[in-house]
Amino acid sequence: MPIILHLDMDSFFASVEQQANPALAGRPVGIIKGEGRSCIIAASKEAKKIGIKTGTSSYEAKKICPGIALVPSDFDKYYSVTKRFIEICSRYSPDLEVFSIDELFLNVTQTQAFFSGVSGICQKIKEDLKREVGEHITCSIGISYNRLLAKLASPINKPNGVFAITPENRDKVLFKAKLSDVCGLGHRLEKKLFSMGITNFKSLREIPIENLKIGVGPFWAKELKKLSCGEDDSFLTRVGEISKAKSVSRTFTLYENTKEVDLIKATLRNLCEEAAFKAREMKMAGRMVGLSVRGELANGERTGDGRHKTVRYFLDKGSDLFEIVWELFLKMKWPGSVRFLGVWMGLLADKKILTLSLFPEEQKKEKLTWAMDKVNKEFGELTVYPAVLLKGKMIKSEVNGFLGDKAYRFAN
Structure with a gap:
């Protein structure tokens, strides 16, 4: 069975700023697009704990926490850390897909035996990050047998956690998840399913496919049925590919x-x-x-x-x-x-x-x-x-x- 990891950096933009500026460490931090911008595009772990998140206006953030530090974004700085993150992860498998600036997939099926198993790889990556990038830079890791479930698993024990979805606990995790928690199922499609009385993956799995075709068409009916069972046959796209x-x-x-x-x-x-x-x-x-x-x-x-x-x-x-x-x-x-x-x-x-x-x-x-x-x-x-x-x-x-x-x- 394949072993896929989804590695997701925790509060990435804000954590990078805290690592770069010790005065921000431990403080609520909101990242704004630039001077004069009024919307927070990323929040630190400390800010999230008090209700400040992506999309919160700077005005609302200051009402919640007058002492919040609003820092203009520096995407060159973030991308430089991304490249170091990629280099660290590539040590443990060449089968790597960069998914976004703060997350990637790693197929360790063929390499995990060289590093004391999957848990050994997770531990080594976290240690490498702390030693080579900084103590404020952490990542949460989802483990499963396909990309879909690995990505669903990574936020479950955030921040800096690890969670595995197996065939045994798959349904328990899926049935607790929101429809939009699964990558590829957006809010518009979720709204459509809600109008059909489908509010979770359990009801999505149980509805006859013919009924589903009437509401969303034959293509999405087939795809949604696969999602409801946690099925995903896609491969990782390596950088060179x-x-x-x-x-x-x-x-x-x-x-x-x-x-x-x-x-x-x-x-x-x-x-x-x-x-x-x-x-x-x-x-x-x-x-x-x-x-x-x-x-x-x-x-x-x-x-x-x-x-x-x-x-x-x-x-x-x-x-x-x-x-x-x-x-x-x-x-x-x-x-x-x-x-x-x-x-x-x-x-x-x-x-x-x-x-x-x-x-x-x-x-x-x-x-x-x-x-x-x-x-x-x-x-x-x-x-x-x-x-x-x-x-x-x-x-x-x-x-x-x-x-x-x-x-x-x-x-x-």
């Missing part, structure tokens, strides 16, 4: 609504630079360009729009991407203020199979872009950048918490 990205993107939420055209323009230009850089790092170029905008109308009503354009040529430079993005924005004739901006580039292709430009001007741009990338990788992001970015506040890249850009992060 991550499929190539089909698109690259970057989004940004402004600190306040704005109608200032220069700010909107500068922000979009900045986002285009990052999206194009990601494509170049993966040695890819694209020919579909998209833009998403959200904001408010004069009456306070929220609104949004998204458009895209496909061109005949491939592009991988921020300036070329921005030219199309700005064209899309102008065509929107945006009616109100802007709060959210997102750009993306799709229909990516490997640059190795693309025809090189014969035009001297394009070749010059290619060499200049290559030189800028080399300097920025050597001395830090935005060491060198297009002068047009001086018109707005610099927006540095950040790691997505769900590591949605794994194809880019692990490209090299």
Whole structure:
């Protein structure tokens, strides 16, 4: 029988900040996206104990605990710890899947005998984390015979605990769990099941599949029946096996609504630079360009729009991407203020199979872009950048918490 571990870092962002700054140790800490942001995106173990959690506003958090430390997020710092976490876990099995910035799966079926069994591996990983990363960095571990149940097991003894789901205790654990506790079953589907009188995995298992098909369709009926029995036949996706990205993107939420055209323009230009850089790092170029905008109308009503354009040529430079993005924005004739901006580039292709430009001007741009990338990788992001970015506040890249850009992060 396979042995799968799901390792989930405890209160990860806040724990990393506590490790980096001893003055925060033992204190309630709330991580906010940045200075001026009003929503807590992660909370420390101490904050969670008093009712402060992800999604709590900073105003509410201060009402609950006036002394809470609100710390702007630093995703580069968190990702550096993630990479050390991955390196530690990879010592115990090469069959490893990075699931998000603070969790991974490890298949130890073939390696557990070398480390005094599964319990030996769990103990060694925890010891390695404490010794090499820090005493405030802990992880909870779920053990089972497939990914689904291993992930369901990991939060049961949080923080810093271990829990195993076996064929013997599987139903007991499943029937206690909420439907949305299982990865892949979201709140929308949960709401649909509730409307059918299905409130837990026991009632989901008992309902005839024909009745289930009427409510959710044949595909989901079959999948939900498998979930209700704790069945999962998926394999781990190793870092080297991550499929190539089909698109690259970057989004940004402004600190306040704005109608200032220069700010909107500068922000979009900045986002285009990052999206194009990601494509170049993966040695890819694209020919579909998209833009998403959200904001408010004069009456306070929220609104949004998204458009895209496909061109005949491939592009991988921020300036070329921005030219199309700005064209899309102008065509929107945006009616109100802007709060959210997102750009993306799709229909990516490997640059190795693309025809090189014969035009001297394009070749010059290619060499200049290559030189800028080399300097920025050597001395830090935005060491060198297009002068047009001086018109707005610099927006540095950040790691997505769900590591949605794994194809880019692990490209090299």
